[in-house]
Amino acid sequence: MEKRDYSQIPLVDKKGEKARFEIDVDGHIAFVEYMVSKQDIVYLTHTEVPSELGGQGVGSALVGKVLDFLKKEKKQIAPLCPFVAAYLKRHPEVGEGILAPGYNIR
Secondary structure, eight states: OOOOOOTTSOOEEETTTTOEEEEEETTEEEEEEEEEOTTOEEEEEEEEOOGGGTTTTHHHHHHHHHHHHHHHTTOEEEEOSHHHHHHHHHOHHHHTTTBOTTOOOO
C-alpha cells in the first residue's frame, strides 16, 4: 500500500466541550484529546484513529500535526497518551523545547 500524504489535511482544534484536535480523512475523524492545566500545560491524554484508517499512518500524521501546532503556539506538553509518547520516542527532535518540566521521553 502506497503511503498517503496527509500534510494538506487541516488540523481542527475543538476547544471547549470536546477539547481535542481532529483531522478528517475520507469522512472519518481521527483525534487527540487534551486538557489544559492552570499553568497552561497541554496534557495530551488520548489518541484515537478509526479502524477504517488503521495502519495507514494517520495516527502519526495527526500527532505530528498536533505537536507542530503546539510548538508554534509556544505551549508545553505532557504526553500522557502512550501513542504520543511512542511518537516522541521515535522522533525525539520534535519533543525538544516542548516537553513540560518533569516530563521526558526515554
